[in-house]
Amino acid sequence: MSLSLNSLIAVWSFFFGSVIASFLNVVIWRVPRGESIVRPPSHCPRCGARIKWYQNIPIFSWLALGGRCANCREKISPRYIAIETLGGFLFMFAWLRFGLDAPFLWVWIALMIVGSAIDFDHKLLPDFVTIGGMIYGLFLSLAIPLLFGQAPWTSLLWCVVGSLSGLGIMWLTRTLGTLAFKREAMGMGDVLLMGAVGSISGWDGVLFALIVSSFLGSIGGVVAMLLSRKLSRHFEIPYGPYICLANLIHIFFGQEIVAWYLGMLK
Numbered sequence: 001m002s003l004s005l006n007s008l009i010a011v012w013s014f015f016f017g018s019v020i021a022s023f024l025n026v027v028i029w030r031v032p033r034g035e036s037i038v039r040p041p042s043h044c045p046r047c048g049a050r051i052k053w054y055q056n057i058p059i060f061s062w063l064a065l066g067g068r069c070a071n072c073r074e075k076i077s078p079r080y081i082a083i084e085t086l087g088g089f090l091f092m093f094a095w096l097r098f099g100l101d102a103p104f105l106w107v108w109i110a111l112m113i114v115g116s117a118i119d120f121d122h123k124l125l126p127d128f129v130t131i132g133g134m135i136y137g138l139f140l141s142l143a144i145p146l147l148f149g150q151a152p153w154t155s156l157l158w159c160v161v162g163s164l165s166g167l168g169i170m171w172l173t174r175t176l177g178t179l180a181f182k183r184e185a186m187g188m189g190d191v192l193l194m195g196a197v198g199s200i201s202g203w204d205g206v207l208f209a210l211i212v213s214s215f216l217g218s219i220g221g222v223v224a225m226l227l228s229r230k231l232s233r234h235f236e237i238p239y240g241p242y243i244c245l246a247n248l249i250h251i252f253f254g255q256e257i258v259a260w261y262l263g264m265l266k
């Protein structure tokens, strides 16, 4: 593919990713509150003013309005523009790295963005992200090998083994953790999320996510405790975002990191 066409699609992927992420912002806000994601149309939560289409352009509108409602000047969380920018970059990176396979990854990226943000806000992972991710992995294992002329059954087996290893290892960790700490060590949502990671990235993806997420989670937990100045053993941090971050690192850089690590061992 010519370089200019490649860059053109990269720019388009960024724009497309930010548009999708703009919709994901609506999902993240409304779904945990039991609201419809289609009606009513986007409005300011304070004054109820409708957000007009030209005020709803990802990234640009937030900047143009200085992060405030055009009607009542209520502050709009910078997280909106952060998620739109993140979505844009992830969709673009997926294109640059995986080319025509990128759209398959975009779906999983979108699910992970929604799951992470909802877990962050409400300490829960919706089933459509976790169980949905597992089903999506099964779908990919059957659809993609057919696209590439591989045997679907080996691919399906790989997917099922990955999913079960993710579920199994997290269920075991949860059970042992609950026994050791005499309270729920992690939510069932985290167990199901790791099942989805296994379904999409296989058992090695599970292993990678397990190691890297506990490392990142420890750092994140300490930072969160220091920021909130609540030094409590019962401090609750969402684990889902770390699993997703670890899985993204694995998808984009896993091969390089594993090769580097194995090279270091020699």
Ligand SMILES: [Zn+2]
Binding pocket: 044, 045, 046, 047, 048, 049, 069, 070, 071, 072, 073, 074
């Ligand atoms: Zn307003």
